[in-house]
Amino acid sequence: MSNGRAVGSWRFTSKPRAIRGVQSAYAGLRNQPRSARTQGTVASISRGSLSYADLGPPTETVQFRAPRSLPLDSLELLPRVDWAAGMRDAWTPGEAAGLARAREFARGSLDAYPHARDRPAQSGVSRLSPHLHFGELSPRQAWYAATSQDPSAAEVFQRELGWREFAHHLLVHFPQTPTEPLRPRFRDFAWADSPGALRAWQRGQTGYPLVDAGMRQLWRTGWMHNRVRMIVASFLVKDLLLPWQQGAAWFWDTLVDADLANNTLNWQWSAGCGADAAPFFRIFNPVTQGKKFDPEGDYVRQLVPELRGLPPRWIHEPWHAPPEILARAGVSLGVTYPEPIVDHSWARRRALDAFARI
Numbered sequence: 001m002s003n004g005r006a007v008g009s010w011r012f013t014s015k016p017r018a019i020r021g022v023q024s025a026y027a028g029l030r031n032q033p034r035s036a037r038t039q040g041t042v043a044s045i046s047r048g049s050l051s052y053a054d055l056g057p058p059t060e061t062v063q064f065r066a067p068r069s070l071p072l073d074s075l076e077l078l079p080r081v082d083w084a085a086g087m088r089d090a091w092t093p094g095e096a097a098g099l100a101r102a103r104e105f106a107r108g109s110l111d112a113y114p115h116a117r118d119r120p121a122q123s124g125v126s127r128l129s130p131h132l133h134f135g136e137l138s139p140r141q142a143w144y145a146a147t148s149q150d151p152s153a154a155e156v157f158q159r160e161l162g163w164r165e166f167a168h169h170l171l172v173h174f175p176q177t178p179t180e181p182l183r184p185r186f187r188d189f190a191w192a193d194s195p196g197a198l199r200a201w202q203r204g205q206t207g208y209p210l211v212d213a214g215m216r217q218l219w220r221t222g223w224m225h226n227r228v229r230m231i232v233a234s235f236l237v238k239d240l241l242l243p244w245q246q247g248a249a250w251f252w253d254t255l256v257d258a259d260l261a262n263n264t265l266n267w268q269w270s271a272g273c274g275a276d277a278a279p280f281f282r283i284f285n286p287v288t289q290g291k292k293f294d295p296e297g298d299y300v301r302q303l304v305p306e307l308r309g310l311p312p313r314w315i316h317e318p319w320h321a322p323p324e325i326l327a328r329a330g331v332s333l334g335v336t337y338p339e340p341i342v343d344h345s346w347a348r349r350r351a352l353d354a355f356a357r358i
């Protein structure tokens with residue numbers, strides 16, 4: 001090569017003094033002019049050869065002046081309501097926080113995990129899901145953090161990690177399942193269409209305290225306890241007969257651990273159309289689930305403050321509470337807290353009929 005410099009198929013020739021204010025930025029242009037007139041001198045640029053060393057230092061610097069612009073804050077790009085406040089309080093993102101959480105869980109909660117994992121009012125689960133989803137913690141690290149403690153309790157926890165693996169394998173082999181039921185016969189299922197009911201469910205205003213507590217926990221913290229996820233999912237799909245895809249989409253938008261594989265597997269499970277489907281006749285009763293897994297009503301009380309004054313006997317079914325108990329607790333159904341949007345016994349029969357027809 002001569003003493004010229006090639007940029008792609010282009011070479012530059014010119015006399016040093018002929019280039020004033022013409023910077024090497026031209027080198028990036030594909031359709032360069034054969035000559036460029038700058039400040040009265042002609043810089044001829046052609047397919048010849050030119051070394052930048054020949055040019056010497058530029059005699060003039062082209063100053064870039066940014067256009068006048070508004071201060072960033074004046075654009076008001078951040079939402080006025082701080083939607084993320086609850087999430088910030090609940091989570092510390094990052095690898096160090098994920099590892100610390102895994103160790104703390106193994107030391108403090110793993111032994112009780114087999115029974116405490118079904119109690120949403122207790123801190124009996126690991127809350128590692130967002131760290132696992134974002135790869136801040138690997139399943140292997142979580143697995144081995146657990147094996148160092150009680151082996152039988154570790155096994156129950158490791159089984160849950162197994163569900164995660166299964167979900168990811170399913171997604172690889174059936175990539176259509178985030179929107180399509182795995183079992184094709186569910187494709188034509190006659191789902192209801194009720195934007196009002198969907199909205200009540202999303203906002204935690206169904207009138208079923210455990211369902212509402214779960215949906216509000218999700219909105220506030222970006223996470224919901226697994227037992228309650230199963231209950232709210234069953235409520236959407238079976239009690240309201242709304243498509244599981246609408247529930248999955250809302251979870252996708254609001255969960256900090258939103259994970260395409262886990263979300264898909266679990267929603268398909270809830271709707272009964274997945275690989276390990278819950279039989280369609282398994283319909284969670286939100287009242288009996290509440291009495292069993294939140295017997296004192298502490299979970300509901302934390303998240304549904306309107307019902308805080310109700311005693312445990314009535315907190316999961318305020319519509320059955322005697323008027324004087326409601327009055328003492330400051331609860332006025334239909335005013336301070338909604339009436340149930342659907343009667344569970346009636347909805348259960350409707351769902352069984354609909355599912356039996358597919």
Ligand SMILES: Cc1cc2nc3c(=O)[nH]c(=O)nc-3n(C[C@H](O)[C@H](O)[C@H](O)COP(=O)(O)OP(=O)(O)OC[C@H]3O[C@@H](n4cnc5c(N)ncnc54)[C@H](O)[C@@H]3O)c2cc1C
Pocket residue numbers: 117125126127128129130132133160161163164165167224225226227229230233251255257258259260262263264265266267270
């Ligand atoms: C309708 C529905 C939707 C769900 N959507 C998601 C989702 O988007 N992302 C998500 O990570 N999990 C999802 N899950 C599964 C489960 O609820 C969460 O993984 C769990 O609640 C996270 O809390 P944790 O880390 O304390 O769980 P732990 O009980 O401590 O379990 C440890 C880990 O095991 C895995 N795991 C536990 N249960 C399941 C399960 N049923 N399926 C797959 N993996 C599991 C998770 O990675 C979890 O972090 C969903 C469950 C339901 C019923």
